[in-house]
Amino acid sequence: MKEFTRKAIWIMQQIPEGKVMTYGSVARYAGSPRGARQISWILSSMTEKYHIPWQRIINSKGEIAIQDEQGKWMQKTMLEEEGVVVIGFRIDLDVFLWDTTQVAYDINNNVQ
DNA sequence: TTAGTGACAGGCA
């Protein structure tokens, strides 16, 4: 397994409940700015083994990207259960995107 | 070794 893959898995495991990340941002933090498609591969092949919160990964448009109709609804439901507002299959990235600056914001404002 | 495969991203019409 490449370092990129290891890092990507670790990063996704850090995403807190109620927050989401995009394929592209995970790839960037993992050191491969253009490796977004690898993230989808990781999610579809090793979510169980590494306990990755797969439902917190969405595309750059803020939409649930999974193709399977049933899977889409499952992801939507799981996100809503942890407090993410999902309109149709879209999420407001300005509110729910998680990144390092968001972490600093949460700490400074005592927000969970 | 090579061609095919994505739960993508970003630019453009």
Added chain:
DNA sequence: CTGCCTGCCACTA
């Protein structure tokens, strides 16, 4: 806003 197109890259057969 909605497609369409191209670049991408780790993995697989």
